[in-house]
Amino acid sequence: MAKPIDVGVNTRVGPRTIEASRLKLWLYLAISLVFVAIGVMMVQDPSAGLKGWLVLLFFGLGVAAFVVLLVRPQVLDLDTQGFTLRGGFVRSPKTVLWRDVERFFVYRLPRGGKMIGYMLEPAARKDTALNRIARSFGADGALPKGWPGSPEKMVEDLNAYRLWALGGR
Numbered sequence: 001m002a003k004p005i006d007v008g009v010n011t012r013v014g015p016r017t018i019e020a021s022r023l024k025l026w027l028y029l030a031i032s033l034v035f036v037a038i039g040v041m042m043v044q045d046p047s048a049g050l051k052g053w054l055v056l057l058f059f060g061l062g063v064a065a066f067v068v069l070l071v072r073p074q075v076l077d078l079d080t081q082g083f084t085l086r087g088g089f090v091r092s093p094k095t096v097l098w099r100d101v102e103r104f105f106v107y108r109l110p111r112g113g114k115m116i117g118y119m120l121e122p123a124a125r126k127d128t129a130l131n132r133i134a135r136s137f138g139a140d141g142a143l144p145k146g147w148p149g150s151p152e153k154m155v156e157d158l159n160a161y162r163l164w165a166l167g168g169r
Contacts, residue, residue, distance in 0.1 A: 016161070020074040020088070021148040028146075029066040035059035065089075074144055080165045083158070085143065096141070098165045100124035104158040106151045107139050114151045116143040116158070 036059045042052025074088035086093035107117030117139030147154050
């Protein structure tokens with residue numbers, strides 16, 4: 001196994017595994033449980049009607065999802081070839097090659113959230129209807145939320161790792 005080296009900005013390179021933040025998952029689970037409790041109270045109030053059941057169903061599914069993510073956390077594997085996302089709800093891991101990635105960036109969601117987006121090199125883009133729709137939102141692909149640290153720091157690390165892996169040591 002290659003020995004990790006430091007390329008600056010506190011970024012260590014070499015084969016690396018980044019696991020989703022369990023603290024963030026516990027926080028999301030706690031918030032969902034609070035809304036499940038609110039949904040239960042709404043269901044008991046006849047004036048709430050269908051809204052209580054919708055709140056209960058939506059956040060109940062959220063609770064189930066966060067429990068699955070705590071049991072099977074998302075993992076991002078980085079190596080000299082590319083990155084692989086596995087765990088969570090990913091049934092078959094897929095590797096994206098570094099040579100196909102143009103850059104990583106912080107993608108701002110319409111309602112104020114942030115995700116890690118990436119653009120592919122033009123030659124690596126597939127011209128399908130689904131990919132054109134994804135590109136219209138500003139990215140060729142995105143990593144799920146919930147990684148340790150800020151999205152900005154993660155983008156900085158991923159871009160530095162990509163440069164290192166492509167020979168920009």
